[in-house]
Amino acid sequence: MLKLIAISADFDPVHKGHEKLIKEGRKLADEKQKKLVVYLNKGYSANHSPFFVNFEARRDMALALGADEVKSFEGLHHRLVLSYSVPIRLNKMYEDGATDYITSAHISLDEIKNKAQKFVKQGNFVGMPKNYPNRNEIRWYALNEFLGSPLEYHVIPEFNKEKYSGRKIRKSILDNDMTIPKETRKLLPKTTIEILEDEIAAGRIPGERNWAEIYKRMNTYSRGNLEKIAYLNGNTINEIIKRRVYRDPESIWAVFRRANYGPVMTRLAVSAIEEEVTKKEVMDLMKSYEAKGVIPEGQKVQRVIDRAWYVANEGEKGVSAKEANETFRNKNIKVDTPPLNIHAGLNLTKFETKIVSEGLNADLYIDKDNKISVQLKADGKKIKTNLRLPAKEVTYLRYIMDSNFIPTTAHIKKDKKGYKVDITIG
Structure with missing residues (x-):
């Protein structure tokens, strides 16, 4: 397998700070007799937005500055937060043959290592503190450690982040009627300017949401x-x-x-x-990477379900949800298997009872009064009603419904006293 030096970025567009990173990567690749590969996000940026400059143009910008090859990461950033997408990207680079990863930061590699240890120890990389300097680089280092340090990590000094800001560069072009202002040109390599002007002339910039x-x-x-x-x-x-x-x-x-x-x-x-x-789409994607050992234990789908069940049980004891959440995360609480099926009562009128039948699909939702409710169609009629559940199950189900990616499905089931809704979690 060909050995690679890897860079992962948005490069939207490539500025002189990126140029420095590519040149240092080029030098490292030449010293180690390896190939320099830049991995660019495609479709949506790591900030979950459409790109200002399309993938093909950003690829050409990176190649013009010395990259041997540009590969894409696609389909991740409209589905996953960074604590999930980063280990997936790291694993992909390793599978491609990457041995080294190079990035830039204004703190040293030793500082990055020290701050990363807390998260490596917890095995949970969600919620990186906003006041952490270079928290994205800390996240990458910590997740590389979690994966067994497959990539050797290299850090070069970062250019002035306030000055060399992709966001500010994009804004300056938009504010100047799609022309590159003189001050902005000073921040961009000559090849980037040429490619940007070609893209602007062709009407391919900026990318927009639908x-x-x-x-x-x-x-x-x-x-x-x-x-x-x-x-x-x-x-x-x-x-x-x-x-x-x-x-x-x-x-x-x-x-x-x-x-x-x-x-x-x-x-x-x-x-x-x-x-x-959909929540199901995200859950299925995450489970596919869990099977590869890529997702940290504390971030797995089952742990989200476990947390909901733990908080619900602690709530019965009078423990606040906030306290239960903190205990669950900080003490790595183990939970007995939470129920993945719940049978809830329905408040149906006599007329509704007559037209409802077993097997009808139902949609759960939170109504305007903040109660868990269900909607279904029977005999062409739309039926909406609150669910009847014990308090613990209400808390548990609400936590599941409010999660980012745990789906629920429901259908009507005949009961000896009428009808219930059978709810499946996950």
């Missing part, structure tokens, strides 16, 4: 249909319903702010709506 599809889904989908989409919880769905109609991006950003989503989770949730990414 706002028409986003508006349609946010304006028309029922609570039950929105509940199936990844990264939407019950409170957020009710905010979406409450704030209709959506006609511009700002109205969409605003509803997620009201639902207490930060910028990163907002972009991921909007991307999931845009691509109609």
